[in-house]
Amino acid sequence: MEGTMQKNADEILERAVLAAAEFQQFDQAHTDRIVEAVYKAGLNARVKLAKMAVEETGIGIWQHKVLKNVLATQIVYESIKDEKTVGVISDNPLTGITEIAQPLGPIFAVTPVTNPTSTAMYKILICLKTRNPVIMSAHRSAAKCTAAAARICYDAALKAGAPEDCIQMIPSGSREFTQTVMAHHKIALILATGGTGLVKAAYSSGNPAIGVGPGNVPVFIDESADLPFAISSIIASKTFDNGTICASEQSIIVEEKIEMQVREEFERQHCYFLTPDEIKKVEKVAVVEETMSMNPLIVGQSVESIAHKAGISVPEKTKILLAKLQGVGKEYPLSHEVLAPILAFYAARDYHHAIHLCIDLNYLGGIGHSAGIYANDEKRVLEFSQVINAGRIVVNTPTSQGAVGGIYNLLVPSLTLGCGTGGKNITTENISARNLINIQRVCHRKMNEKYMSVNRDMYFDEQYDEIALKQEYHKNF
DSSP: OHHHHHHHHHHHHHHHHHHHHHHTTOOHHHHHHHHHHHHHHHHHTHHHHHHHHHHHHOOSOHHHHHHHHHIIIIIHHHHHTTOOOSEEEEEETTTTEEEEEEEOOOEEEEOOSSSHHHHHHHHHHHHHHTTOOEEEEOOGGGHHHHHHHHHHHHHHHHHTTOOTTSEEEOOSSOHHHHHHHHTOTTOOEEEEOSOHHHHHHHHTSSSOEEEOOOOOEEEEEOTTSOHHHHHHHHHHHHTGGGGOSTTSEEEEEEEGGGHHHHHHHHHHTTOEEOOHHHHHHHHHHHEETTTTEEOGGGTTOOHHHHHHHHTOOOOTTOOOEEEEOSOOBTTBGGGSOOOSSEEEEEEESSHHHHHHHHHHHHHHHOTEEEEEEEOSOHHHHHHHHHHSOEEEEEESSOHHHHHHOSSSSSSOOOSOBOOTGGGTOSOOSBOOGGGGEEEEEEEOOOOOHHHHHSOGGGGGOTTOOHHHHHHHHTTTO
8 A cells, every 4th residue: 555655656746747847948928828827717717616615615605715716816816927937037236146046846735625726726826937836635625626726727727838747636535645745755845734733744744845833813902993993804804704714813802991892893793792601612512622623513614503503592693703711721712713703802901911812822823823903003003013923913904814915915915824933834924936936046256355355364363353353354445
């Protein structure tokens, strides 16, 4: 069995390497024609693929998945279409340094069940833009829709003159085979989007990897905020595709002095605060007690479905369930990340207590990812941003749509959000084409005139300290 898996992986990678060799010979214009054709094909299939994803996975709302597909194709394409990814990308006569872009080689791209078609098309676009063949691995519960997205992109790419096997799919359902391909010596990079275990496996594979950590996004509503606006924005974000974006809000933190105003506004906008007994019931269906991880059965489900599973009754048209909690950690399961329309709610004694709660939530399971603040006080925004370990701090903005970029702000549009070293990632950037190239630097002779004019014998004489050496270094300049 193990030998068969290795043989199959070898065959897939051999085809990818041949595609990479052909791809490397393409110029920017040829590459861009392929990318344009793929984006158009993906965009035109946005509705079909969205409906397929919901039907297959049972997760989310198809209309919202359409918008995710738009982000993954049109908005991503518009952000990368003019980017130089082939040949000379910069030439600085002053420094004498010329930068040349080179492809990485075969990229292994793993996609999640929550965003199966959008993440697939986004990864395909940024890989093709950088002339990297891509090998796709779908979540087993989203294998058909992900394969359909890949096939649509592949057919369009071939018609535009792309190399054969520039996009491949591995069979889904075998974790062992996925890990075999991950660890293959001909893989240049792994783009891992999925659960913590998957991301850890990618980083442990022996190959370079870009993964993403969990979210658990805290959102602080300051007393200076426009409360109706803030809460409508939070609702628009947390209900988007039933909360399946990892950057969606997980906890709302306010000071006690505005707690009642905030609660009343949430209720006015059709959100429901759970009673202590109801909180216990929702905890049991939302979080797996042994691991303190979200229950896959409630991911991307509606409020009605979650309430039914928990055995509670909520008002009709309820948009979000809110649970007022007294602490953070294992004793409070809903303080952990839950990708569904459920929010933890905290009323802090004062501003400093509120910030400490945000930090605790951040470190509980979302370090390095994203955070949000609603405030019309720039001092508060800056203070908050300096103490929160998050790659993206979105201000007066829905965190789901704000963190992915390109809609509410000028962040790079992306469906893979780096979490930095805190989240055990290599970068805090929104991953895009620029992260998928090697840059050669051609360095012309440019003498360091200061160093060349120095009496270098002074470096060997211990009587000269840094002051004397500095004076010598700058004496003629």
